[in-house]
Amino acid sequence: MAAQDNSAQHSAALLELRNIQKWFGGVHALRGIDLTLQPGEAYHLLGENGCGKSTVIKIMSGAHAPTSGEIVLGGETFASLTPIQSLAAGIETVYQDLSLLPNLTVAENVALNEQLVGANGRLARLFDRKRLKETAEKALAAVGLPTDRAFLNTIVSDLPLASRQLVAIARAIATRAKLVIMDEPTTSLTRREVDNLIHVVERLRSENVAVLFVTHKLDECYRIGGHAVVFRDGQCVAQGPIETYSKKELAELMTGRSIDAQRYRTGKPSDTDRLKVDRLVAHGVRETSFSVKKGEILGITGLADSGRNELAMALTGVVPATGGALTLDGKAVSVRSPAEAIQQGIGYVPEDRLAEGLFLDKSIFENEIALIVARLSNSFGVVDREEGRRIASRLSEEMRLNTRDIDLPVGALSGGNQQRVLIGRWLSIAPKLLVLHGPTVGVDVGSKDTIYRVIQTLAEAGMGLVIVSDDLPELLQNADRILVMNSGRVVAEMDAEQATEDQLYKAMLTTTTETVQ
Amino acid sequence: MSVSRTEDLSGTAAQSRSFSLGELVRRRPETITFTLLVAICVIVTIVNPAFLQPSTLIDIGRASVVMGLFALGVFVILAAGGIDVSFTAIAAFTMYSMTVLVQTYLPNLPIAVVILMAMFGGVALGVINGLLVHHLKVPSLIVTIGTQYLFRGFLLSFIGTVWIMSLPPQMGAFGRMPLFQIEAANGALITLPFYFLVLPIAAGVTWWILNRTLMGRAIFAVGGNADIASRLGYSLRTVHVFLFGYAGALAGLAGIIHVCANRQANPFDLVGTEINVIAAVVLGGARITGGTGTVLGTILGVLLIVVINSVLVMVGIPSTWQRLVVGSFILLAAAFFVTRQRKKQPSISGENP
Numbered sequence: 001m002a003a004q005d006n007s008a009q010h011s012a013a014l015l016e017l018r019n020i021q022k023w024f025g026g027v028h029a030l031r032g033i034d035l036t037l038q039p040g041e042a043y044h045l046l047g048e049n050g051c052g053k054s055t056v057i058k059i060m061s062g063a064h065a066p067t068s069g070e071i072v073l074g075g076e077t078f079a080s081l082t083p084i085q086s087l088a089a090g091i092e093t094v095y096q097d098l099s100l101l102p103n104l105t106v107a108e109n110v111a112l113n114e115q116l117v118g119a120n121g122r123l124a125r126l127f128d129r130k131r132l133k134e135t136a137e138k139a140l141a142a143v144g145l146p147t148d149r150a151f152l153n154t155i156v157s158d159l160p161l162a163s164r165q166l167v168a169i170a171r172a173i174a175t176r177a178k179l180v181i182m183d184e185p186t187t188s189l190t191r192r193e194v195d196n197l198i199h200v201v202e203r204l205r206s207e208n209v210a211v212l213f214v215t216h217k218l219d220e221c222y223r224i225g226g227h228a229v230v231f232r233d234g235q236c237v238a239q240g241p242i243e244t245y246s247k248k249e250l251a252e253l254m255t256g257r258s259i260d261a262q263r264y265r266t267g268k269p270s271d272t273d274r275l276k277v278d279r280l281v282a283h284g285v286r287e288t289s290f291s292v293k294k295g296e297i298l299g300i301t302g303l304a305d306s307g308r309n310e311l312a313m314a315l316t317g318v319v320p321a322t323g324g325a326l327t328l329d330g331k332a333v334s335v336r337s338p339a340e341a342i343q344q345g346i347g348y349v350p351e352d353r354l355a356e357g358l359f360l361d362k363s364i365f366e367n368e369i370a371l372i373v374a375r376l377s378n379s380f381g382v383v384d385r386e387e388g389r390r391i392a393s394r395l396s397e398e399m400r401l402n403t404r405d406i407d408l409p410v411g412a413l414s415g416g417n418q419q420r421v422l423i424g425r426w427l428s429i430a431p432k433l434l435v436l437h438g439p440t441v442g443v444d445v446g447s448k449d450t451i452y453r454v455i456q457t458l459a460e461a462g463m464g465l466v467i468v469s470d471d472l473p474e475l476l477q478n479a480d481r482i483l484v485m486n487s488g489r490v491v492a493e494m495d496a497e498q499a500t501e502d503q504l505y506k507a508m509l510t511t512t513t514e515t516v517q
Numbered sequence: 518m519s520v521s522r523t524e525d526l527s528g529t530a531a532q533s534r535s536f537s538l539g540e541l542v543r544r545r546p547e548t549i550t551f552t553l554l555v556a557i558c559v560i561v562t563i564v565n566p567a568f569l570q571p572s573t574l575i576d577i578g579r580a581s582v583v584m585g586l587f588a589l590g591v592f593v594i595l596a597a598g599g600i601d602v603s604f605t606a607i608a609a610f611t612m613y614s615m616t617v618l619v620q621t622y623l624p625n626l627p628i629a630v631v632i633l634m635a636m637f638g639g640v641a642l643g644v645i646n647g648l649l650v651h652h653l654k655v656p657s658l659i660v661t662i663g664t665q666y667l668f669r670g671f672l673l674s675f676i677g678t679v680w681i682m683s684l685p686p687q688m689g690a691f692g693r694m695p696l697f698q699i700e701a702a703n704g705a706l707i708t709l710p711f712y713f714l715v716l717p718i719a720a721g722v723t724w725w726i727l728n729r730t731l732m733g734r735a736i737f738a739v740g741g742n743a744d745i746a747s748r749l750g751y752s753l754r755t756v757h758v759f760l761f762g763y764a765g766a767l768a769g770l771a772g773i774i775h776v777c778a779n780r781q782a783n784p785f786d787l788v789g790t791e792i793n794v795i796a797a798v799v800l801g802g803a804r805i806t807g808g809t810g811t812v813l814g815t816i817l818g819v820l821l822i823v824v825i826n827s828v829l830v831m832v833g834i835p836s837t838w839q840r841l842v843v844g845s846f847i848l849l850a851a852a853f854f855v856t857r858q859r860k861k862q863p864s865i866s867g868e869n870p
Contacts, residue, residue: 061748062750063748082750083747083748083749083750084750084752087749087750095748097745099745099748099749100745101737101738101741101742101745101746101749101808102741102742102808103737103740103741103808103809104734104737104738104741108734112731112734112738113749113750115731116731116735116749116750116751117750119731121750121751121752122731123730123731123732123735123751123752123755123756123759124730124731124732125730125731125732126729126730126731127728127729127730127731127733127734129729155544
């Protein structure tokens with residue numbers, strides 16, 4: 001709220017949010033957002049994960065209703081929008097998940113919505129195939145995709161990810177949009193495709209269309225230019241022309257603290273190998289070899305389909321490897337299932353902690369001891385609760401949970417505290433190797449800090465750690481080495497102290513086709 | 518710039534242009550159904566040439582009508598990612614109630630009105646399904662298991678349990694009305710009943726709705742991913758209500774035809790045949806997880822099941838074997854579809870040529 005709209009042009013504003021509040025259950029996601037968007041302008045919505053960026057664009061596109069506040073659109077004031085109202089007003093969104101319908105054709109995905117919006121959401125209408133084809137051809141050509149019949153009729157689930165992203169963008173510009181919202185539109189694009197997208201954006205702006213980017217890639221923001229809008233913890237903390245802010249200032253605005261203390265990494269790895277991976281093959285992973293030393297933190301990154309997720313799951317038996325060998329502390333081990341991994345001393349903190357890791361309606365105590373229930377029970381299978389409670393209390397303390405009450409259900413905790421419960425659970429069996437998959441996804445800044453410190457403590461105690469993440473600063477700050485995966489292989493290995501985000505991105509995005517050309 | 522981009526991505530397009538059998542089967546799984554159907558017909562004809570007689574074909578046509586109507590309804594719901602097991606109960610409910618109504622209160626009601634009323638009854642019950650599915654946010658399988666019991670229970674408790682052996686005359690006449698008749702070799706008169714026409718018409722209408730209206734595209738969109746569809750502005754409520762209403766109309770129609778064709782109304786009839794119908798739809802290439810399938814495939818699936826049920830006897834295979842055959846076909850076809858699907862799964866980018 002610090003920066004109000006520049007009152008001069010608010011009569012012509014395209015969209016205005018006034019004091020928008022949003023609660024999800026007990027979580028205050030948006031704490032009074034005021035935002036005015038002008039036609040033909042580019043906006044960059046910046047902020048850390050979980051700061052409310054996605055929520056605000058969902059409110060603009062009608063996917064969520066705000067808890068309170070007003071939305072002014074085309075001179076009318078609304079308490080909330082429906083998707084059709086938003087689309088009819090010319091607000092098009094390219095979601096991070098792309099929101100493509102996998103079973104429909106490219107042409108239908110691009111151009112069907114024009115007809116749906118034209119019919120004002122009413123479905124008892126004829127479907128105009130000729131118009132579908134024309135609209136699709138125009139939009140596809142604008143983003144540089146083929147427009148031949150075969151491509152128009154390709155089922156979207158058969159397309160590679162980069163083409164899907166462009167198809168999603170084509171849909172957004174297929175109609176006469178007034179505002180195009182793009183939620184991390186460039187994550188899976190190659191450099192050339194990004195250039196192309198920037199052309200598209202320039203063309204849109206010249207046609208007086210406003211564009212709102214949600215992105216982490218500051219370099220692209222500077223290239224595109226326009227307004228920076230910085231969110232932190234559900235509040236808008238700064239607004240203004242992006243060129244007036246330095247990268248460092250933006251980062252500080254996003255995190256809310258000085259980020260000079262860049263690296264968390266404290267210890268040094270020893271010389272002995274903890275884990276050796278020899279020519280590991282798994283679904284989506286091709287012959288990959290590397291090692292992790294005792295006390296080392298190894299970062300692994302890559303695009304979503306690079307094989308990094310599959311590698312994490314193969315190491316931990318979630319989706320067992322189909323070939324290759326693992327050696328843990330000099331002993332060959334086989335990891336055919338998570339249970340075997342646990343026996344061998346390999347722990348896994350999954351990316352989706354809610355679906356794969358935690359029992360939300362159970363207490364912290366029960367979650368913490370989930371792995372050691374067998375050890376805590378006597379020969380009759382009766383669990384020694386006293387011992388369990390002592391262990392759970394100790395773990396909560398080590399993990400610096402913000403509550404002392406271990407009977408609280410985990411679902412009542414914040415994302416960061418939930419993640420700490422999950423990591424704490426693994427400490428109960430003192431694993432030799434801990435694989436953390438996106439350890440701070442959806443975690444607030446303060447918790448991030450704590451989690452990073454805990455990770456460092458674990459490494460100092462000699463545990464081997466593997467962090468699989470697409471949060472590059474996270475890897476640069478915490479790891480000793482970073483492996484970059486691309487198309488199922490490790491394509492680069494970098495010293496985390498010297499590497500830069502740019503180098504990592506380059507390795508992630510260089511596709512085989514591009515190296516050929 | 519678009520020129521260079523076109524070259525870039527034409528690889529993708531070329532991939533879909535290249536024609537191969539595997540690709541054909543993957544995009545049009547009903548080719549498998551068709552092949553199975555033809556194979557069975559050829560084998561049966563070789564073993565017993567009597568199969569190709571017009572009378573057999575007419576029998577198959579007649580036997581396909583009720584199941585085909587059900588299957589179209591199931592297919593439409595499956596296309597939107599749902600499933601319905603209450604349609605037989607809807608059919609039983611409407612057919613029996615209409616028969617009772619006509620017999621006791623409105624003996625002179627013209628048959629066209631009878632049929633329309635049965636369809637409206639089906640729509641009403643179907644809409645109940647649709648609203649429940651939408652507002653309870655419970656999977657449609659559970660909802661329709663519930664309503665199947667409910668509709669059937671209501672029918673048997675409040676409307677009647679008596680087997681009506683003599684139909685009102687107009688209904689019987691409709692069941693006997695010929696589309697055309699031919700004289701068989703042995704001199705017997707074989708009739709293709711007029712009501713047979715209902716199936717191709719219903720199939721045509723269903724095809725038209727699915728492929729030529731926004732509702733049809735919305736149904737597939739919801740079957741692809743309901744959350745995304747709703748985010749894009751498709752009204753899930755409208756789609757759900759329409760879907761189940763339409764399936765209900767088809768069920769009501771199937772029910773009344775079933776009564777007229779059999780010349781009796783048995784309130785205990787039909788319920789229990791759901792799995793057979795769902796099997797036909799799945800054999801026709803529609804995925805049980807929704808979003809795919811075609812009307813043609815559905816009809817082929819129905820024909821396949823009807824042929825198996827009616828002709829195995831002609832080649833000397835005991836009728837108890839029908840289930841074995843249908844079961845193995847379903848497993849075979851399903852395994853085949855799934856492997857094709859898995860092979861095409863776009864995985865890591867470098868793997869595609």
